[in-house]
Amino acid sequence: MIEEPYRWVEAIANRREYIETQLAAGSPIAAVGYQDGILFLTLGRARQKIFEIYDRIAMGAIGHPGDIERLRMAAIELASTEGFTRSAADVSLRRLVHYSLSPVMKNAFEQVYGPPYLARLLFAEVGSKPEEDLFLRVEYDGAIATNGAVISQARQGFAVLSATRRSGELMESFLKKEHSGAAAFEDTMKVALDAWSVGHMALGEDGAKELPERVAITRHRQEQLSGAGIEAAVLERDLKRAIRYRPLSDEEVRSSIRE
């Protein structure tokens, strides 16, 4: 079937289409930097989607639970080995993603006889100041998108992960307008929830094509909040602590957004 190169290209294209279909239903995740850390947030009804990887690193994921689990374990294993043999300061998200996860995912994707990873991952590493926060998104084919902290492009203090390209782009354009790195926790929480709502509204065939009106976003947010659980975690910038990851309970989040 794949003796000829063009067949291989075709097989890859089919595979991409298949994976995109499989991922299309995932609830978006927003990772938003603020003065005292980075907030991860999503709304969901079923599985946990936000995870602690190492002292300063967290991960959000959408995709197949089995694949997410394999990648999550690999990331924890790599970070812990490095942290134990050297020190926690030597664990770097950039290296973890660029040298370990991305090649593995690309390989699995391109070996058309084997199964690909049905997962998209969003990582963040909290720095000692907001300018040092690093966000990396890894696609199922190993492609990496950064927030610009690595190469010279406008730096963003946030990143998003969504099931479809359009949804992700709308979330980003919303955050570009609304996000401020100097904001307090409560405001950041609201911005993250709105960004999630924007992403969620854009999902599906008849989803929003352009950035919805403010009123519509607020209404959507309120509707969704009454039916779904909030999953959130922060990476705290608190330099006195080694472990910065802290999961937030549903009540904690709801009490901080009471208007």
Place this chain on the structure above:
Amino acid sequence: MVDPTTRASSGGQSWTPTESTTILAFKFSGGVLVAGDRRATAGNTVVYDRADKVLEIDRHSIMAIAGVPATAWEMARVLEHSFQYFRRTQLQEMSVDGKVRALSKLLRDNFGFVMQGVGVVVPIFATYGSNPKPEARLYFYDAMGAQFEVTDYAATGSGSPAVRGILYHENNWGEKPLQKLSEDEAITVALRALDTAAEADTSTGGVDRGGKIFPLIKIVSREGITTLPEEKIAQVFRQTVA
């Protein structure tokens, strides 16, 4: 059998391992207080006067060490990583029993070195567990890895006989039992106990009045671990101990 407290010697030249001594812990109204003096010795030589013997393992657990720091610090590192690895991979906190056993296993594995006269470690482990009910738990160990849970206080290391005497006395005939002490009162008891231990035991640093080196004190409670700032300890010391 070699007594673990005797010094290893080879080729006529004797070598003495660095050791650190005297740690104590007791439950008080605000959780568990864990304190240690700062001295590390090798035989009759003072090696270091700012040793850290009260080590944070995770957000709710402290391991305090008496014995050879080279081994103890490595044990603390292994524990720290295994607790965290468990939490991250299994998505839940390791149980108190699991944590207590993990340290026991490390001590047990180290017993060969203890028999050779090097590497003895006698730790105290304090943690705040939520299972079966939310409460502070306190354990001490022997060099072979047996764990002993205590209700009120524990002390190990060369200065511990004096410390145990004081804590026993305070708990039974003091103004109030240890569990009822306020934070300041608890600090007072800890400082007095360590100072008393240093009075008769050269391996215990106590409070170095000249160098202004104070014992290290940490508190485990439901909220996590608090390291008392040196100014706070110095202030209580001036008011109630000096």
